[in-house]
Amino acid sequence: MITAEDVRSRKFSTTKFREGYDIEEVDGYLDEIGQTLTSLEGGAAPTSPGLLGPEDVLAKVFDTVKFREGYAIDEVDDLLDVVVHGLQEYKARALATGAQPVVAPPRPPAPQQTGSQPVVPTTTGGQPAVQSLRDLQSASPAGLTPAAAVRAYDTGASVTSTPLPPDPEAAALGTRVLISQLQIATIRTQGNDVLTVVTPDGSVLRVVAVDASPQGVTLRTA
Template identity: 85%
Template sequence: MITAEDVRSRKFSTTKFREGYDIEEVDGYLDEIGQTLTSLEGGAAPTAPGLIGPEDVLAKVFDTVKFREGYAIDEVDDLLDVVVQTLQEHKARALATGAQPVVAAAQPTGSQPAVPVTTGAQPSVQALRDHLESGSPAGLSPAAAVRALDTGASVSPTPPLPPDPEAAALGTRVLISQLQIATIRTQGNDGLSVVTPDGTVLRVVGVDASPQGVTLRTA
């Protein structure tokens, strides 16, 4: 696990003649992550309002710069991967100790509403999409909203999630994170299967790699 101090003290190589992440934007976001980790290290619940979650980090997109100084993209992404794992571990510990999700407090007039989190019935995927499209502090896309709902709260597997072209192609970082959360929920059962659009369930029996990406082989 990474600590708040680790994040605050992390230094990155800089680029100038190739693309890099906007330095001011990265520094600002890492400061927010540091504040979240400080709260978690002090005993705050991962679901407390105002804290950054693993789904927020996965969905974060930085502006890139060229021909002026920026941070090395790979180095920043590597740090964010570790941050995601750390936030997931904090969330897993909270689940293991029976911590209950926190209901967000009412927002002051003029502020952006928080993504709704409840201890009872979960919001529908479409409702969450509509909420995020109207504006949210995390700036999540509809596809990221689905991922946030999956990693932040239990969602009934029926009815299935509606098709979403943007969510159909998950990156390996997002997929690994979702698998880790799902394994925790299944109490360690790591059987993996794929459900096709027609409802057929296929077992995953292998993983292949090619220049086009990662492929799951099914049987």
Template identity: 40%
Template structure:
């Protein structure tokens, strides 16, 4: 199973004098992949989840004579992401499930413990509400 940390820890070899993928475009898409994988772990829906179809359809602009990411390495990671999404270890192409609801916290404990006698208060303490 592919985890968000797996995607975050990937380092692609830079390219300069051969074709590579635009680094900003790849980074932006992988940010969405990380959010999708985290949503699958936590159960909290992602704002713009990535599906296996999105991974297949994504196209990055090429770079030449400026630094980019190695295309084969990016494609290999995208293959792993697509397979992970297809096999249900993350979100599927189905609409997101409703988020979990939580019960309200229990009421606070009473200020005094039942059965104990309060110490006597003088008129000044009663007047000031202490």
């Protein structure tokens, strides 16, 4: 698993005549990641306020520069993908040990213009910011991670549509995949993390507990 020291010691190639990430912005964010990993390595709960989560790293978009020195985009994206997997692993371990999440303070509402539609943030290239990482994932080519998909949109790269599996019951989800999808779903629902399941007869049941056994993870409903 990636460590804080791995992040702090990572070096990137630089670009000048093609697009790269703003060096100062990347260095500042990697410092935040290093602080989060240091806290997790010291035993802090992954959901503690002030710590970055995998969904935060997935949603991070850097400004790009051209004709001045910047970091190679692919190299930075590759590191962030590894960081996302590491943070997901910390959350999976906390879930397996039954650790109680720390409730973070509510986020302030997004600013709106008086008497008009809500302000839609834009990326550096002038495109509307993507509102849902799930939308990005479904629109990305196979093998493109959510973090890389965000950056593909930011830099104007082309992405092609990849249809979701036609039958969601065709294969059981692994715990890590489930956690990742729940994080993305929480972003899409603007922070609402109430978990429910739909039975074959159409009934909607609320998940009230998670049990673990050698056979796997079980969701208990009420």
